[in-house]
Amino acid sequence: MIEEAKAVNSKIVSLKRLLILLILRGYGPEEVTFRELTVGLSMKEGIFQSHIALLIKMGYVKQRKVPFNEKKKLTVYAITPEGEAALAKFENWFGDWAIKKRWENG
Amino acid sequence: MDKIGKVISILKKLDYHPKIDSFKDRLVIQKTVSILESLDIKLGYEFSIHLRGPYCRELTEDIYENKTNVENLRTNFDLSAKEEIGVMKYKEVTELDPDYLEIISTYFHYLLKEVKNEDDSIRSLKALKPHLSDSKIAVGISKSKELLPPNGKQIDEMKKEFDEWDKATVTDLSKWD
Numbered sequence: 001m002i003e004e005a006k007a008v009n010s011k012i013v014s015l016k017r018l019l020i021l022l023i024l025r026g027y028g029p030e031e032v033t034f035r036e037l038t039v040g041l042s043m044k045e046g047i048f049q050s051h052i053a054l055l056i057k058m059g060y061v062k063q064r065k066v067p068f069n070e071k072k073k074l075t076v077y078a079i080t081p082e083g084e085a086a087l088a089k090f091e092n093w094f095g096d097w098a099i100k101k102r103w104e105n106g
Numbered sequence: 107m108d109k110i111g112k113v114i115s116i117l118k119k120l121d122y123h124p125k126i127d128s129f130k131d132r133l134v135i136q137k138t139v140s141i142l143e144s145l146d147i148k149l150g151y152e153f154s155i156h157l158r159g160p161y162c163r164e165l166t167e168d169i170y171e172n173k174t175n176v177e178n179l180r181t182n183f184d185l186s187a188k189e190e191i192g193v194m195k196y197k198e199v200t201e202l203d204p205d206y207l208e209i210i211s212t213y214f215h216y217l218l219k220e221v222k223n224e225d226d227s228i229r230s231l232k233a234l235k236p237h238l239s240d241s242k243i244a245v246g247i248s249k250s251k252e253l254l255p256p257n258g259k260q261i262d263e264m265k266k267e268f269d270e271w272d273k274a275t276v277t278d279l280s281k282w283d
Binding site: 023026027028029030031032033035036037039040066067068069074076 | 136158166204
């Protein structure tokens, strides 16, 4: 179990970062705006920014600024293939751990 | 190509030339398909509620896979006369304004797919979109009602009103017999 855990990037093991990745994965190649994510996750802007910055640094999320109309520019985010792979790896490891735990507890 | 072909024929009818790298254009396509599905123009895409309202990942993937065809509005699909009328009415009412499209698609999802009553649908919509002003939502709801065909109760009310007009006309004319 410990050996298998080494395959998982421990930096994504934060409920907030997992939620961000899960939401972005639901959108697939589509981008989600800063406002939608902070409102949808009920997360303060500063907290969101620190988590998303780490996910961007790890290459799991990409960010860009896009024009929405003549006045407005939006910051949007999308999950990268690396982000999807890291999330899947974590889910597999966690799934195995949960099954083992249930087995041990009868 | 079948499903996305029909979506392209709708964009063609709307005279909407999307750029797939544009966030706004993809949003307009998502909302348009969701609203038209609610109005019984069947396109075969399944929507579920996400952060910004009804969303279909399969549609986004199809748009990216068929980027050139979508951007050049290339399709062999022809809409029926009834579908064309529905699409033109949709364009006239919404003017393809992204804010109204968000409101209408979300309101229809709650009202028609989750079968909530009108008040509960509006409450759920406001909870999902706290950034939209009450006045914007009110206009959006009124546009939604313009798009929906009248229900049984509304038809009965209209009949009652027309009957009264008919009776009044007959009474007035009878004075001249």
